Amino acid sequence: MKTRFIILTLFLPILLTSKMALSQVNYDESKVPRLHLPSIFISEKGEVIDSKKDWENLRRPEIFNLFESEVYGQIPKDFDKVSFEVNERDDHEFNSIAKLEEVDIKIQRGEGSHVMRLNVFLPKEAKGPFPIILLINHRPAAEDGSLAEEGYWPVAELIERGFATASFHAEVVAPDDTTRYVNGILNNLYPEQMEQSDGLKALGAWGWGAIRAMDYFEQHEGINAEKSVLVGHSRSGKAALWASANDPRWAITYANESGCGGAALSKRKFGETVEIINNRFTHWFAENFRKYNGAEESLPLDQHMLPTLIAPRAVYYASAKADEWADPKGEYLSLQIGSEVFSRIYGQKSPFKTTWEELNGPVSSKTLGYHIREGEHGLTWEDWSIFLDFVEKGF
Numbered sequence: 475m476k477t478r479f480i481i482l483t484l485f486l487p488i489l490l491t492s493k494m495a496l497s498q499v500n501y502d503e504s505k506v507p508r509l510h511l512p513s514i515f516i517s518e519k520g521e522v523i524d525s526k527k528d529w530e531n532l533r534r535p536e537i538f539n540l541f542e543s544e545v546y547g548q549i550p551k552d553f554d555k556v557s558f559e560v561n562e563r564d565d566h567e568f569n570s571i572a573k574l575e576e577v578d579i580k581i582q583r584g585e586g587s588h589v590m591r592l593n594v595f596l597p598k599e600a601k602g603p604f605p606i607i608l609l610i611n612h613r614p615a616a617e618d619g620s621l622a623e624e625g626y627w628p629v630a631e632l633i634e635r636g637f638a639t640a641s642f643h644a645e646v647v648a649p650d651d652t653t654r655y656v657n658g659i660l661n662n663l664y665p666e667q668m669e670q671s672d673g674l675k676a677l678g679a680w681g682w683g684a685i686r687a688m689d690y691f692e693q694h695e696g697i698n699a700e701k702s703v704l705v706g707h708s709r710s711g712k713a714a715l716w717a718s719a720n721d722p723r724w725a726i727t728y729a730n731e732s733g734c735g736g737a738a739l740s741k742r743k744f745g746e747t748v749e750i751i752n753n754r755f756t757h758w759f760a761e762n763f764r765k766y767n768g769a770e771e772s773l774p775l776d777q778h779m780l781p782t783l784i785a786p787r788a789v790y791y792a793s794a795k796a797d798e799w800a801d802p803k804g805e806y807l808s809l810q811i812g813s814e815v816f817s818r819i820y821g822q823k824s825p826f827k828t829t830w831e832e833l834n835g836p837v838s839s840k841t842l843g844y845h846i847r848e849g850e851h852g853l854t855w856e857d858w859s860i861f862l863d864f865v866e867k868g869f
């Protein structure tokens with residue numbers, strides 16, 4: 475009886491807050507607060523930013539610092555040594571069309587070291603160097619041991635279209651778990667980050683993994699790292715965006731249904747909110763992000779500023795109609811508004827002329843694109859096929 479009482483008093487507040495937060499989830503457009511988005515083009519000192527020089531030297535660093543300190547936390551750049559141990563295998567399901575390289579990327583920093591596994595498939599038929607598509611994968615491997623379910627990572631189709639493609643599992647850098655997430659690069663390489671309110675967390679760690687994969691691609695003769703594509707779905711989409719904001723080597727970044735803390739505008743409070751995501755996934759974002767639980771209006775930034783950190787490199791978003799939790803309209807709006815840096819600063823054409831309500835099919839230019847498809851949350855073959863048309867147009 476006594477233990478039950480203690481357990482109840484311990485867990486009741488958590489149960490109540492998560493229940494309360496969930497019951498407040500808004501899916502009604504008429505209840506979305508009037509948007510007051512911080513301006514992309516006014517610096518913290520109030521200067522109007524209209525040149526490439528002021529954008530790159532002044533405003534972009536300001537926005538980057540805000541995301542780093544208030545949302546995602548740092549992705550540490552320093553280490554002493556990176557090395558690659560490559561094991562070529564021919565006992566895999568795509569052996570007739572692709573070579574598989576199992577790569578152990580070893581990173582050393584001071585006394586610490588960490589190894590992450592990356593799987594790379596290269597077309598057998600043609601001669602490289604091949605453009606490369608990297609997928610950050612947070613999903614468990616399929617039960618039959620195959621590397622990923624069909625559609626989610628369509629290795630055969632990618633190879634047949636002339637791409638090399640690679641993937642690593644989130645688990646190999648930071649387990650996707652509220653307590654175990656430290657059992658990866660945090661414990662092994664960057665323990666001091668755990669004490670900082672803007673320290674590295676799991677999303678940043680997965681981004682760091684993508685950056686290390688790029689280190690491998692860059693020195694690989696069979697890979698054309700200048701034609702590189704970083705892809706992430708949902709939580710991995712959030713990580714992909716932050717990775718690309720940190721590492722300018724990615725030519726194209728694709729966030730599929732990345733929702734709250736990814737593509738979607740937080741201040742709309744539609745579907746998943748900052749409070750819900752921070753309470754449920756305490757290991758994803760910097761500690762500082764919690765200041766905005768239930769207080770999105772006080773955020774000094776919003777997600778429309780995230781693609782501006784990637785400009786002028788290409789950015790692509792996709793949503794699914796039934797995935798209201800991820801706020802499809804908020805995902806489109808943020809890229810539409812963020813695209814102003816691509817057009818005003820870099821002179822690129824924005825393809826986002828219509829409102830979200832008026833969209834009737836994928837829209838894209840050479841460097842910006844968006845589609846929304848029927849159906850539920852997921853990375854499907856349909857998503858890939860629309861996206862690949864965009865990639866081929868860009869390359």
Ligand code: GTR
Nearest residue numbers: 707708709710733734746751
């Ligand atoms: C959900 C989470 C989302 C999204 C999704 C996913 O539970 O609330 O932010 O990231 O998981 O990764 O599939």
